[in-house]
Amino acid sequence: MPNSEMPTGALMLLILRVLRAGPLHGYAIAQRIHMLSSDVLHVEEGALYPTLQKILLKGWVSSEWGISDTNRKVRFYRLTPSGRRQLDAQLAAYERLHQAIQSVLHTA
């Protein structure tokens, strides 16, 4: 299975993005990213949880108790309003950067 290393900033953006649809628990976040990237991106525990802690500290997501599909009590992470703002800002910044890189790649 291909295992692409990701910079923390990118992982943070992906986590925020997958949480936009609704609260998820830690494992589900990793699964979602894995699935949506068509099995390209694989999020390891060692990267996911430190990043989650950082996001929690920033106040972009909040945690709440919920029940998993396996009927276990787990923590679900929910995007906060400030997290949503942060996501929009980061997306816009990423979009700009992406376009800039694209235009260089296409014209040069």
Next chain:
Amino acid sequence: MPELFRRLQYLLGRRRHERELADDMEFHREMAAREGRSNFGNALHLREEAREAWGWTWIDRLSQDLRHAARMLRRTPGFTIAAVLMLAIGIGVNGAVFGFFNLLVLRPINVRDPATLLRFHRRSPTQYAFAVPYPEAAFFREHSRTLSAIIGVNTTSVSIEGEEKPADANFVTANFFRELGGASSLGRVLDPAREEAAGASPVIVLSHGFWQHHFGGDPSIVGSTLRINDKPAIVIGVANGDFSGVGSGLREPAFWAPITQQPYFVDGSRLLTDVSEESPGVSLWGRLRPGQNPKAAEEELRSLAAQLRHQYPTAIWKDERLPSQPGGYVTSMITGGSRGTGAEKGEPIYPVFALAGILTLLILAGACGNLGSLLLARGVARQREIAIRAAIGASNGSLIRQLFTESLLLALLGAAAGMMLGVLVLRGFLASSGAPSWLDAAPDWRVGAFALAAGFASAILFGFTTALQIGRQRRRANLARQVLVGAQVAASCVLLIVAGLLGRALDRAMSSSPGFEYKQVVSISPGLATNGYSPVRSQAYLDALESRVRALPGVQSVSLAQSYPLGHVTIGAGTDVNGHNVEFQVNHVSSEFFETMGIPILRGRALRPNERHAVVISESMARIAWPGEDPLDKSFTLGDNYVVVGISGNVRSVKFGDSDPVQAYFPIEDADQPSLSVLVKATGSPQDVARAAGAAARAQDPNTFPTVELLSDAYRNNLQDAEYTTLAVSALGSIAQLLACFGIIGVVSYAVSQRTKEIGIRMSLGAKPAQVLSVVLRHLSGPVLAGLIVGVAGAVGLAQLLRGRLYGISNLDPAAYVAAIAVFVVTVAMAAILPARRALSIDPLRALRHE
């Protein structure tokens, strides 16, 4: 900000958050396993990485390190106790010196709002005085806009019913207690409304110390009548023990009374009306109005003084200023009551503290050096433990951190013990020197911070290098150990030599003549000025007293002087003499003075009776003003023109510290009469003469209260200071010496234990005892020698500093140096050879099997 807040929440709810995180990650693994993916990462390690995002891992590490350090120290109680004790001594002596400095300079005195208090003195381009005439103070009080209150304090010596010796009374403006926030522990304090009312009856407020010592703390004293100078006064209260007041210096007055009643107690006193600078005057404090600053107050008082000068054109000086200093500290209370021409003398307490600080820091340095080598030796012994810990994955950084934490913990314990020791020492010192009870040795935050800083600095000094050495696993920490031994030797060498120099100086001061006769001389100070005697009346009084005293049996010689050696009065002057700006002590004396005091006239002659415009100068003054010339028949101007008629021997009068006394003796002028003292030289017992002369003075005018003193008593008191200093430095020197010896014993024992095998081989090959000894001592001689050289150089430098302060310290006193070095070498040799002898008793066979 909210992020910081959340971070704190994580710190406080750390256990819960940790559990939740662990839960999350466990669930993650379960799910992954269920989907057939296993994860091989170390769960604990991963969790720690995630936790690091919270930013509190350093606390965990620190507490872990501290726990480990505490365990290590507990395991070797002997080492720990020795180390803490050593540090406690090093930090304690520094803490005591700092604590005293703190009391005098840094800590505000216990009065209301000390920050807005200012102390003023008088200054003009040519003169200065610390006392301000009362009418001038009253004028400021009436007209000042920048100061909300003016506080004046006059100290007068009075006789109190039932007391043998005269006591100090503080006559204060009635606002004294209210302005300074002084409360009474019994009865009431002075109240402006009542004390300033017309026809107010004479009242006094006893100081707490006087009440305790002289009335045994009897509460019924309040309301009773006490006779002061034979005048009845009602005791209205006793001040609180922690109330310092201002103006009394480090001596607690017997009582406070309204200044307006001073003339009632002191017959003929003109304190309230006399504007001249001869008036005893008051020490002046002012309280700044809110929003005002000292500059504005000084500016205002300057212009007020100029206004007042229209009324008193001579008494108020031309261009008089009133410079201020912060008034809420003990320093403002101990600046003298002196006056004179020229510039006032700078604060003498800073150099004294600097000197004490240097000496005590040397002790701390010695203690740190010692501890450093102890830790090094211990570090080598712990090599195994450290190697194991490195092998199971501790990084160099974490090893060093761990070792440094141990040092830090030791330093913390040492600082706490040292602070307690320092407070004890200071308390003992204060108690033995009779300091007032408000001078409280209890540590405040400054003393605590100082002890902590000293501890931290020592931890860096003794701990960091060793931690680095060990952490890098260097087997040979020899260089570091040698430097440490050298530093200790140097520090204790300096202290020993300085102690030797001080001892010699004291010896010289005791054995050599101070330049005057003191054993047989009695002084009688009638204090005519305080009683408002005019010059004419004073002269009549003194003439009569002189002839009465002359008629007493056993009196050899009688003379008059404005100030006398070891007396309390010193008057300074500075003027242009023969093109040199010379500062000297002024005295006005009668012709017989030199004979009474046994001061030799080296050249020329003494003053003649009723002579004017003649002056006798001291040897030092002759040398300074007329270097290489003959000063006889030369003249100089001090108000008037004076011709030098004689050169006298130097008199070390003020303190024995004065090694170059520049003195000038002028004839008595009319204005001096009220401030003269009578000096009597007895042939037989001076005690008898003192008693008889005192009675004669008392009979002359029952309203005066003369002070009679034996100069031999004053002499002894004066020497006591020097004795204390020498004792203290000797004690410091011995402590340093002891510490150095411990260090050397440790180093040598360690060398012996490390080289057991080598020694065994040498012995079995037939080495002689001397050769064996040289093996273990070889590495010691270099650092000891280097330390000695540095130490001697340091001592020479310090002696240079000391020379200005203490009489008889000579720069190169070979005896003191040789003696100190000899003592040092002998003790060091003992300290080295005792453990080294163990090397000689080594059994070669056993030694070879060693390890």
